[in-house]
Amino acid sequence: MTTTHGMSADDERLRRWRLVLGGGEADGTERALTGTDTAVDDALTALYGGAAGGGGERPGRGPRSAGLGGSAPSVARWLGDIRAYFPRSVVQVMQRDAIDRLGLAALLTEPDVLESVEPDIHLVGTLLSLAHALPETTRETARAVVRTVVDDLEQRLSARTRATLTGALDRSARTARPRHGDIDWNRTIRANLGNYLPDHRTVVPERLIGHARAAPAVRKEVVLCVDQSGSMAASLVYASVFGAVLASMRSLSTRLVVFDTSVADLTDRLHDPVDLLFGTRLGGGTDINRALAHCQSRITRPSDTVVVLISDLYEGGMRDEMLKRVASMTASGVQVVALLALSDDGAPSYDREHAAALAALGVPAFACTPDRFPEVMAAALERRPIPVPEAA
Numbered sequence: 580m581t582t583t584h585g586m587s588a589d590d591e592r593l594r595r596w597r598l599v600l601g602g603g604e605a606d607g608t609e610r611a612l613t614g615t616d617t618a619v620d621d622a623l624t625a626l627y628g629g630a631a632g633g634g635g636e637r638p639g640r641g642p643r644s645a646g647l648g649g650s651a652p653s654v655a656r657w658l659g660d661i662r663a664y665f666p667r668s669v670v671q672v673m674q675r676d677a678i679d680r681l682g683l684a685a686l687l688t689e690p691d692v693l694e695s696v697e698p699d700i701h702l703v704g705t706l707l708s709l710a711h712a713l714p715e716t717t718r719e720t721a722r723a724v725v726r727t728v729v730d731d732l733e734q735r736l737s738a739r740t741r742a743t744l745t746g747a748l749d750r751s752a753r754t755a756r757p758r759h760g761d762i763d764w765n766r767t768i769r770a771n772l773g774n775y776l777p778d779h780r781t782v783v784p785e786r787l788i789g790h791a792r793a794a795p796a797v798r799k800e801v802v803l804c805v806d807q808s809g810s811m812a813a814s815l816v817y818a819s820v821f822g823a824v825l826a827s828m829r830s831l832s833t834r835l836v837v838f839d840t841s842v843a844d845l846t847d848r849l850h851d852p853v854d855l856l857f858g859t860r861l862g863g864g865t866d867i868n869r870a871l872a873h874c875q876s877r878i879t880r881p882s883d884t885v886v887v888l889i890s891d892l893y894e895g896g897m898r899d900e901m902l903k904r905v906a907s908m909t910a911s912g913v914q915v916v917a918l919l920a921l922s923d924d925g926a927p928s929y930d931r932e933h934a935a936a937l938a939a940l941g942v943p944a945f946a947c948t949p950d951r952f953p954e955v956m957a958a959a960l961e962r963r964p965i966p967v968p969e970a971a
Contacts, residue, residue: 598623615664622660626677654686658695671699678705688713693720698727700922704812708861726853732820732949733852740824740953747957748799748830762787799883799960800832801825802874806890807837809862813922814889817949819852821921825956826850834877838870839863840895844877866896871904875913882912885959889918892933892944901933906940914959917944921952943967 597610598620612620657677661670674696677683684705686692696702706713706721713721767784774783803825805811805818815837825833826849834846837859848855867890878884886908894901909915917937920927927946934944943965947955951966958965 618660619664622657622664625657626673626680654683654689655691655695658692658697662695662697667697670697671701674699675701684709687721688717690717690720693717693724696724698724700728700732700813700816703728703816703856704861707812707815707856707859708809710857711860722853722857725856729816729820729852729856732817733823736820736949736952737824737827740821740956741828743953743957744825744828744831744960747960798830798832799885800834800878800880801956801960802834802836802877802884802886804836804838804870804874804886804888804890806865806867806870807839807859807861807863808865808891808893810891810928811889811920812861813924814918814920815859815861816856817921817952818889819855821949821952822849822855823852834874836870836874838866838873840866840869842866842870842873844873864895865890865893867892867894868896868898868901868904871901871908875904875908878908878911878913881908884912885914885916885956887916887918887956887959889921891919891927892917892930892937894930894933898933902936902940905937905942909941914962915942916955916959916965917942918947918955919944920946921949922946923948 593610594612594616597612598616658674661673665673674683678687683692687696687705687709693706703725706725710721767787768782770786771782771784774785775781776783803818803822805815807815818835822833822835825831826835826846833849834844835849835855836842836844836846839860840863843858845855845858848858867888871886871888874886878886905915917934919929919934925946929946937944945967951968954966957963
């Protein structure tokens with residue numbers, strides 16, 4: 580058995596272990612690197628050298644230690660190298676590790692570095708946290724990076740979201756007692772095929788399906804209330820994209836509110852998620868009660884309104900007041916859903932006591948992946964039970 584590079588499986592295994600262990604006397608592989616492998620090893624060493632291989636001496640190459648030199652040109656070269664040597668998914672992991680381990684965030688204010696990175700949602704979160712510190716020369720480059728990610732997300736998520744919610748809104752507008760001019764004959768015939776009379780070659784429409792005349796005048800209202808504390812960066816990006824998609828649907832009236840200890844209504848920026856994201860300020864505390872008070876004050880038709888609170892529920896404000904406000908909203912007819920995260924990052928850290936208190940009020944609280952968000956919204960708009968994951 581040979582690998583795609585023409586070397587045996589044993590040789591390939593030793594090569595990989597050598598790259599993982601970093602060389603030196605302790606790695607045990609006795610494997611010498613040549614050609615591109617040397618450059619790959621250097622890229623890994625710059626990031627992980629301090630933790631791998633014990634920092635031992637490497638023959639002819641000096642002690643192993645992590646670092647990118649602390650300058651924008653060296654970081655840009657390193658970013659270019661890892662994009663050349665590793666698949667995109669690995670590049671994104673290495674970029675996140677560089678931000679955490681080596682303070683790369685400080686250098687993302689340099690245009691040369693930004694132009695070298697692989698755009699992903701975690702990088703967007705980092706850029707948003709730095710947004711107010713970015714020099715003017717870097718701001719447009721940062722916006723271009725964010726737009727690349729946002730456009731990709733919108734292209735991936737918008738069609739399914741529109742289709743799912745359009746179906747939900749259509750179903751919620753149907754009536755079983757339509758006037759003659761409002762009967763949907765295609766749906767009615769399909770629903771009554773069991774009543775076909777062969778002798779008369781006709782279908783007896785025992786159940787009529789149509790649209791209520793008042794339905795077109797009633798638009799469902801959706802309020803996205805999004806926590807902009809630092810841990811919610813990915814959720815904020817996804818919420819902005821979904822907010823823009825929902826705002827583009829004429830049958831919905833969509834509002835987007837972000838909060839930390841203060842509240843900002845960014846509804847007027849929903850037409851451009853990038854502009855909206857740069858209007859947020861990641862970090863700071865959390866006052867959920869204040870944010871919900873703002874949302875509640877804007878609700879005019881409670882029974883036609885869905886409020887989606889996207890937060891890890893670590894409340895820094897008045898806990899009891901927050902719960903009383905949620906109870907008041909649900910009692911008035913508002914459908915409230917709490918998403919502990921809106922991201923692909925897996926189980927989030929969240930305040931379990933607050934989540935349990937919301938559940939006791941009939942408000943589902945769970946983490947939601949972007950792919951499931953359309954179904955959650957469809958159920959909320961139709962007033963059906965929310966499909967909560969079993970692990971939530």
